[in-house]
Amino acid sequence: MSDDEKLVGEFPFLPKQERAQAKRNALIESGYTLFQAKGYENTTAKDIAAHAGVATGTFYRYFSDKRQLLMSLLKNQxxxxxxxxxxxxxxxxxxxxxxxxxxxxxxxxxxxxxxxxxxxxxxxxxxxxxxxxxxxxxxxxxxxxxxxxxxxxxxxxxxxxxxxxxxxxxxxxxxxxxxxxxxxxxxxxxxxxxxxxxxxxxxxxxxxxxxxxxx
Incomplete structure (x- = not known):
């Protein structure tokens, strides 16, 4: 297992359907925007979900926590x-x-x-x-x-x-x-x-x- 894979860990769910993939991508983009604007500590999973226009439960369907989302952004970077x-x-x-x-x-x-x-x-x-x-x-x-x-x-x-x-x-x-x-x-x-x-x-x-x- 590479360092990047260790950092990110196993996702709760990786969608295959286009609609679900779009929701997950929206959460990633939302996390990127809020981490940039507010920093890591001041950004919550609830904030990321609201910014992406989905329920907080949807966030946890795709990511274990905000750290996993951030690490997925940093992967290979x-x-x-x-x-x-x-x-x-x-x-x-x-x-x-x-x-x-x-x-x-x-x-x-x-x-x-x-x-x-x-x-x-x-x-x-x-x-x-x-x-x-x-x-x-x-x-x-x-x-x-x-x-x-x-x-x-x-x-x-x-x-x-x-x-x-x-x-x-x-x-x-x-x-x-x-x-x-x-x-x-x-x-x-x-x-x-x-x-x-x-x-x-x-x-x-x-x-x-x-x-x-x-x-």
């Missing part, structure tokens, strides 16, 4: 919220990374529910465990990419790549708030990360004269 793969071996790593970050943050905006996760993590140990496993997979991919770049002689020789990989994850995970506050740009984040990884001479060579490495 956990890694959407985590740092993307990074191509360190690029002719212009700063621009490549900036573009990757922009696409990553746009996906988060499109899916939504980002601010619901912190509400749950301190209380839902199962979700926290799944998220930590996902972070571990992302960390491993970043670390692997850095090792490849080191083999090509592109990055600092004395970097502890494991630590740097975690530092990059923290920067990317918190970057969305900085961008929302207009305190930085995608290019700013990409430059910060690349300056951690590449010696100035290599970064200037790869990025050209626009890659200034001194303030």
């Amino acid at each position: 956990i890694e959407t919220y985590l740092p993307p793969d990074i191509n360190w071996i690029s002719n212009d790593p700063v621009s490549t990374l900036a573009s990757s970050l922009e696409n990553h943050y746009n996906r988060i905006h499109e899916f939504g529910l980002r601010h619901v996760l912190p509400e749950l993590l301190s209380k839902d140990l199962e979700l926290a465990d799944v998220l930590e496993n996902a972070r571990g997979r992302i960390h491993a991919r970043i670390l692997s990419g850095l090792k490849q770049a080191r083999e090509k002689g592109l990055i600092w020789n004395d970097l502890d790549l494991d630590t740097v990989s975690w530092a990059i994850m923290v920067i990317v995970e918190n970057g969305l708030d900085r961008l929302a506050e207009k305190k930085c740009t995608y290019q700013d984040l990409a430059k910060l990360i690349c300056r951690m990884v590449f010696p100035p001479s290599v970064l200037n060579q790869l990025c050209g004269s626009d890659a200034e490495t001194s303030e």
